[in-house]
Amino acid sequence: MKINKRKYAVNGLTYIIRSATNEDARQLSEVRLQIDGETENMDRERGEAFIDAPGFEQMIEADTESRKNLFLVAEANHRIVGFSRCEGSPLRRFAHKVEFGVCVLKAYWGHGVGTNLLKESIAWADAHDVKKMTLQVLETNDKAVKLYEKFGFEREGLLKRDKVLSDGYYYNTIVMGRTVD
Template sequence: MRIEKRDFTVNGLTYTIRSATEQDAGELSALRLQIDGETENLDREKGEDYIDEAGFSELIRADAASSRNLFLVAVAEGQIVAFSRCAGSPLKRFAHKVEFGVGVLQAFWGYGIGKHLLQESIAWADRTGVKKMTLHVLETNEKAIRLYERLGFEVEGVLKQDKLLSDGNYYNTIVMGRYRD
């Protein structure tokens, strides 16, 4: 599915949030690889589960055609600096929910990009009748957890000792959800 683009200005940075297009595929492939190397908040290390341009093109095409998926990008300074995705399931028992994921280049943290991507996704979910949004967040990502709570997400569970990070320690993954009647 697609949304109307929106412009935001935060702390002097102007950026646009819009639906991803197939023309974004190559840039998204490189962006995801860079983001994976900048933070341990995500599931992958740099280069793991690599998606090439053709893979992103197919993903964007499928998401645009699906009423249960939404793929957004944030564009600033002439480049894609972040993306988010809501992925639904084709299974009837899970047709009421989507899972949200987001990635923002580290140089663009602090401009509300992740928050605006999530808010646009929530608005889309509410408009299209999605009853539940879920997400996973590393326990150490306290800023993200507070944002999710402010936007109506609740802790639903903890996956204990779920993720091994570069310091050699295991960390919990927090499972959060937002349910709309």
């Protein structure tokens, strides 16, 4: 699916949030690789499960054609600084829900990029009769957990010792969901 682009100005940064296009594929590949190396809050380490530009083009095309998926980018100064995806399932028993994920370059934290990607995704989900959004977040990512709770996500479960980080310790992952009637 696609959304209309929206302009934001937060803490001195002006950016737009819009649907991803094939022209974004190369930048998305580079940005994802960079983000994976900037934080341990992601599922991957830098370079793992690498997606090249053609891979992103395929994903963008599939998401654009699907009524169940949404792929958004945040762009500041003609550069992608973050992105998010809502991914639905073709299975009827899961047709009512989507899984949400978001990534923002560390240099752009504190400008509401992740918050506004989430807001746009929720607005899209509500407008398209999505009854449930789910996500997973590292238990130590307090800022993200509080943000999700602010937007109506509840803790639904805990995946114990789910990830091992660079310090060699295991960390829990919180499963969260937002439902609408």
